[in-house]
Each structure stands twice: as C-alpha cells, then as structure tokens.
Amino acid sequence: MGPLDVWDLSPLLSLWMNRFYIYMGCALGLTLCICVQIIKKQVTRSQEKRVPGAPDSSLSPQKKQTHVSGVKIFYGSQTGTAKGFAVVLAKAVTSLDLPVAIINLKEYDPDDSLIGEITSKTVCAFLVATYTDGCPTESAEWFCKWLEESANDFRFGKTYLKGLRYAVFGLGDSAYRSHFNKVSTNVDKWLWMLGAQRVLTRGEGDCNAVQSKHGSIEADFTAWKTKFISRLQALQRGEKKACGGNCKRGKCESAQHGPGEARPHPQGELHPGDAEEEEPCESSSEDELGTQDYQSLTSVVDVEDLGNIMNPVKREKREKSHQDGKAAMQRNPEKTEDGEGRAMITPALREALTKQGYQLIGSHSGVKLCRWTKVFIGFIQILFLFSATYLFLSIYFVCAHMCGGQSTAYRIWFSLWALGTKLSFSVTAATWMAPVWFSAVLLWYTSHAVRGSR
Numbered sequence: 001m002g003p004l005d006v007w008d009l010s011p012l013l014s015l016w017m018n019r020f021y022i023y024m025g026c027a028l029g030l031t032l033c034i035c036v037q038i039i040k041k042q043v044t045r046s047q048e049k050r051v052p053g054a055p056d057s058s059l060s061p062q063k064k065q066t067h068v069s070g071v072k073i074f075y076g077s078q079t080g081t082a083k084g085f086a087v088v089l090a091k092a093v094t095s096l097d098l099p100v101a102i103i104n105l106k107e108y109d110p111d112d113s114l115i116g117e118i119t120s121k122t123v124c125a126f127l128v129a130t131y132t133d134g135c136p137t138e139s140a141e142w143f144c145k146w147l148e149e150s151a152n153d154f155r156f157g158k159t160y161l162k163g164l165r166y167a168v169f170g171l172g173d174s175a176y177r178s179h180f181n182k183v184s185t186n187v188d189k190w191l192w193m194l195g196a197q198r199v200l201t202r203g204e205g206d207c208n209a210v211q212s213k214h215g216s217i218e219a220d221f222t223a224w225k226t227k228f229i230s231r232l233q234a235l236q237r238g239e240k241k242a243c244g245g246n247c248k249r250g251k252c253e254s255a256q257h258g259p260g261e262a263r264p265h266p267q268g269e270l271h272p273g274d275a276e277e278e279e280p281c282e283s284s285s286e287d288e289l290g291t292q293d294y295q296s297l298t299s300v301v302d303v304e305d306l307g308n309i310m311n312p313v314k315r316e317k318r319e320k321s322h323q324d325g326k327a328a329m330q331r332n333p334e335k336t337e338d339g340e341g342r343a344m345i346t347p348a349l350r351e352a353l354t355k356q357g358y359q360l361i362g363s364h365s366g367v368k369l370c371r372w373t374k375v376f377i378g379f380i381q382i383l384f385l386f387s388a389t390y391l392f393l394s395i396y397f398v399c400a401h402m403c404g405g406q407s408t409a410y411r412i413w414f415s416l417w418a419l420g421t422k423l424s425f426s427v428t429a430a431t432w433m434a435p436v437w438f439s440a441v442l443l444w445y446t447s448h449a450v451r452g453s454r
C-alpha cells in the first residue's frame, strides 16, 4: 500500500480538474475587488474635499451660490491655550450656521490635504503658539517644516495655494522679544508666499498682560475672533474684499486708512502690536506684489536671465545654511568641530517623519510605502516562507526516502510534499492568466499614478 492510498485526495483532484475555472474566478474576483477599491477611494476623496456636513453644491441653484462651505480651525498647542481658543472659535462659527472642524496640526498632512481646502471653499483658521527660540510646538513642527520648505521651493510656485482662504492668530509672550509670535508670523508669511489668500490680518495674542494690547491673551483673542466672525459673514455674502479691493503692494489705499499706517509686509515682518492695528484686509502674494511684479515672477523666464534670478536665491540659501550650521555648532559643538557633516535629519524631524510613516534611509532620505506596496511585499514574504518550507520538506523527504523510512511521519511529510508539488504546479498554471493579472496590475498602477500626479 503506497503512502498516497492512506489519504483521500479526490476533492483535491476535482479542484485540479476545474483549476481553470478557479483561476478565472480568482482573477475576475481580484479585478472586481480592485475596481471597487478604486471607486470607493474616489468617492471618499471627493467627500473629504468637502467639509463634513457641508451642503452639496450640486443640489440646487441657490446652494451653488455658497461662498463658504465651512471653516477648519487648525491649532498648534502645547499647554492647551490654542486648543481652548479653537473650541471657542468653533462655537462662534457654528452660530453662523457653518460646518466647522477642529484639527490638531499634529494629525494633519498638508502634503495630502491642504490643496483640497481650496476646492472645498473652506476658510482655514490657524491658531499657533510660539515656543523657545521662536520654534513651533511639537505638534505643529511638521506642518511648519512642510510649509517653509514648500514656500522656498520654486517647484511649488507662487500659486500653489491660490484660492486657499486663511487667517492666522498667534499665541505668544512679548517677554520673548525677538521671538515674539514668530511662528504665527512665519505661517502667515509662508501661506502668503504660496499664493493663499489672507482673509484677515494676523492676530497676536500676548501672555504678557502688561504689554498685551487688550489686557490679556484671552482679550486679544476675543478681539480677533470678533473680526474673524464678521469677516466670515462678509465672505458668506460673497464680498471678496473687506477694503474695497484697493490693496496693492501691501498698502491698503481704501478711504478707511490714512497714509503711513502700518501694513502687513508680504514677508510678514510685522512688529509686535502692528498686527492688531490693521483693518481686515484680504490679500494674497499676487495682489500685493501687483500684477506686473507678479507676472514677472511667474511668467516664462529667458534662460539667460535664469542665472540672475537664481543667484540671489542661491546666495540666500547659502547664507541660511551657513546660519543653520552655526546654530548646529552651538547646539552640538563636538560633532561639527570634528568636521563631520551636519545631519540633514534632525532628531525632531526624524520623529515627525517616522510618525508620518516614512522609513528613513541613511542621513538624508526617506521613503513612504503605499499600502498596496506593503501588501505586495507581505505577499512576497509569505510566498518566500512557503517556498522555504517546501524546500526543507523536499530535503527531508529525499533524506527519509534514502534512509528507506516508511514511518507515519514519513507518510505525512510525503503527502504534504505531494500537495506542495501540486500547488506549485497550480501557481505555474496561474501564470497562464497573465493577461488578466497584467490588466489588474495596470488598473491599480494607473489609479495610483493619478493620485500621485495631482
């Protein structure tokens, strides 16, 4: 009696006989699964672009006139003040019958989502605190890093965030003099540099009650909040400019202002107290630079002029990296004095990137694998595990056979080995379905390429 006689393999045999139908079914199932996934993703993405609960603009002609679909309040807080302000602001916004979302900057990926705020007609409010040396809170670190890099990266261009409406309120302490409210100043500046539209002049909250414009940081915030709400109402009515649209080169020429009043500089160089002097003024880099300057910035550049344009940029970058180097030297003298290159990934950035799901490679690069690639790698790993097991089984079987072993263990191993052989044949046969697999993979890849190309 042969070892195979012990086992009833008829169900497996019938499976083998009908293998082509099985392959066909599997391939069809997989293709359908991928299609459903793609459709689901598209639907979710289009829903994400709308603020939750926002009216569907396609429903009626009246709703098509929606100027503000909702408000997103982003906060970067360490001890909770900014978060508390976000809740208060959200309550005030709700009274305007507008959907509102409060978002911790820690949980927000600007790379994926910020551009979506433009199409969704959202107004974004940023409430950000400043900490030691003018640094952002840990939760806002990645957001600020991304914003700074994008604003200074010529590939993003001056219109990357064109149409994004935003307002910034900063939390700080004027006792920190030169670093007072630095984060809010920078966030305001970087958003502006990327072409976003400032709907209200930046507000500054000062913990230093003596210096605070309204007597306390809470009062500073309340004053800014009142302006923000009335600006929102105006935006809801479809009013584009609060100051009659005469803003040019950072100076508002409307009748409300006398000449010589302090204005927000495009670079955001406001001095403590300046911000609150402003009337709400909608502006973007395009507005403030003036059409001609703006066109010269964005239009096609003669290759010969490119050097002239890039030289100051390069010089600025060199100076910046020189300053950064100096700062690093102060922070970590042993390292730089040794002549060792400054690490491009700081510990904080490393942590932020790891949290974002990046795998860091070496000192200055990282990758983020998409879910499907991870699934694919997992699949390959399982396949490898099976192959290795099968190989060991084969070795064992050959050895046992050579030793003439006919024990129960031998018979079990033999059956497993025989099953493995059948399976491996099945896998080979499955490749006959290559065209179907290929189209499924192509479908998957195209959907990813579309997602990636924005």
Ligand SMILES: Cc1cc2nc3c(=O)[nH]c(=O)nc-3n(C[C@H](O)[C@H](O)[C@H](O)COP(=O)(O)O)c2cc1C
Binding pocket: 076, 077, 078, 079, 080, 081, 082, 083, 129, 130, 131, 132, 133, 134, 135, 137, 171, 172, 173, 174, 176, 179, 180, 181, 182, 207, 217
């Ligand atoms: C250790 C420490 C450092 C700070 N550094 C600055 C600073 O450099 N510039 C500034 O404007 N405010 C600074 N502040 C003030 C905070 O920004 C202010 O307290 C703010 O309200 C904190 O907001 P939060 O509670 O949302 O974190 C600092 C506060 C602390 C406790």
